[in-house]
Amino acid sequence: MPLSWILLLLAAIGLAAFFLSRRRAVGSVEGDARRLHSLPLYYGLHGAMMALAPALLLLAIWLVVQPMLLDRSILSGLPDDAIPEGSTPGLVMSDVRRVADGIERAFANGAFSEGDLTALTTEDVGAVITGGGTALGTPLTADVLAAARDYWLARGTLAWIMTAAVLGLALIGAAWAIRRSDGAFRARNVVERGVLVLLIAAASIAILTTVGIVLSMLFETSNFFRQYEWTEFFFNTTWQPSFSGRGGSSELGIIPLLWGTLYISLIALIVAVPIGLFAAIYLSEYAGKTFRSIAKPVIEILAGIPTIVYGLFALITVGPLLRDAFASPLGLGNSASSVMTAGLVMGIMLIPFVSSLSDDIINAVPQAMRDGSLGLGATQSETIRQVIVPAALPGIVGAVLLAASRAIGETMIVVLGAGAAARLDLNPFEAMTTVTVKIVSQLTGDTDFASPETLVAFALGLTLFVITLGLNVLALYIVRKYREQYE
Amino acid sequence: MQNDTAKITARGVQVYYGDTHAIKDVDVDIAANTVTAFIGPSGCGKSTFLRCINRMNDTIPVARVEGDIRIDGEDIYDKRVDPVQLRAKVGMVFQKPNPFPKSIYDNVAYGPRIHGLSKDKADLDGIVENALRRAALWDEAKDRLDAPGTGLSGGQQQRLCIARAVATSPEVLLMDEPCSALDPIATAQIEELIDELKQNYSVVIVTHSMQQAARVSQKTAFFHLGNLVEYGETSRIFTSPEDTRTESYISGRIG
């Protein structure tokens, strides 16, 4: 039975449980809802929850676990020589799956019939499958065919067992809930707990994915460090990967990349933080209502421009401009791609982040604070400097660090504005590049996921992750320290 | 009608909040070296009128003030008058305590620092201590001057705001229900402070307590629905009010 049918049936059971539970609860008090412990709605919700939650959970687990177990058992049934030279169990298994799908399709459109199953030969199955438009990685062997047949049969049986188990569980849950629904049952409290579980589940999914991402990065990174000295990675000041196949003379030092990242981010923040903050202060403290209502959306449009467009702006306008106006006359180089270009343009991109977050935060400072300060004879700017900004500081710090995280993670503007050459240099009119750009370039094109040149991308990514994590921890610390002081 | 000792004279004052007419044609003379009490039912416009005297209504975009208010004969709504200067001269304690998110010390030192009232750190310490003492907060706060002002109790915050206003040594002090959250002892101390301030300043106090008005003030103004119904010597207002509305209010029949 297809999944959509199971879901439809589940929905029907849930709906039935909802109405039956509610009716039974109301019936148990002769229709006088005031004598119920909870509102009738809660009895209905409790019924639906009991019917659906365990069944859906079982379904989800089954769908994840079944393929893993089935693959393992089919693989262990294959003789060793069924996996040809240069292939992997994974590749063979996907052939098995494809053949099984082919058999299924052939049965569905009548090319095979029940009696043929045991007598199938590689030739006619091969013909049917290729006729059905499926390509196989290797020529079909008898072993694979047998495995595919077993796979297909087991899959069919398991699907039926799953359907029965899921629907059975739903029915049991529904029956249990309906039986419990009487006036004294505290349905409201149980539903409350159900909501809590739902919320916890959502939170855990968010956390678990983060953990999963970190773990997979860690795994690949440890692979990398098995092939490449970690001291070299962290302390070598040259980034010079040799291109694949040309041997192990790669120099993969992160320092030039990190330097580029921090240099560009720093320039971006130097541009974005004052401008954004001042714009926010002007908008929230001085600007009239009409001006504010026009200016705020206009600034926020800046935030909606895709970064690639900013990158083009950097490449075509800002880069040449800076070169002709500053770098060449001052003798600081002739490169249109430069740290300055990328930093400036990235700063422009970050202005709306800083300004619109800070604006909201400044607006949240109570009017009573302003009144208190103005009432003592302070000017507006004294009030802003001494009362409003300090009161809004935790939020402003948060906004700035958010902007910093974005700057560190930005790729497009760097590629187009600062180029892709790793360099360790103080001159802001030189081309440099960042960690993210190198992650992309190491993983694009012809990649072999076993060589250090590719695996280094994961080490770079993990380093970046640790840096942004550190930044966020720092932000939390600052904010908390400040709160303790002032709340 | 100009009173020789009048510190503040208001003539034909109207205040509108958008379409709401909150103060209707109020004339009043507030004398120097006296305590003037504003009484009246909630929402009658006492705070609004008080805020006219130091132009705090300027900060409310919808508020519009008309009429003529003079302090020492100078029209405070004149274009040449700097409201910032004015507010340094006319201090205010707000109806709701609004300590800054700073330490107790910095709260009190805020005004003196802005106006450069102290010669050095020791001088500033003296100003802060003196202000806190006068606001009857010194004993509770002397050991925690570095603690945040927002961490004080409601009544302590109220006294902190009084200390903050006193520290700037204004000529006129406007106090909007300064004792609303205070216990009888602290109230008595604040009333003592008000009595003392009267020596040098004019004090205007808004209060909902008839006893307090009778105790601390020499003049009383009764507001009702935006009108100044009756204004005169406190003793006379409380013993033989002329208007029936005043009489019913002070005897507890309206309000």
Ligand SMILES: Nc1ncnc2c1ncn2[C@@H]1O[C@H](COP(=O)(O)OP(=O)(O)OP(=O)(O)O)[C@@H](O)[C@H]1O
């Ligand atoms: N910021 C404002 N915007 C619009 N209307 C306001 C504003 N402040 C006060 N008002 C209105 O003006 C009138 C007078 O308010 P005000 O605060 O002066 O009363 P009050 O006499 O101080 O009352 P209370 O004793 O409760 O403090 C009220 O009707 C109020 O609704």
Ligand SMILES: [Mg+2]
């Ligand atoms: Mg008031």
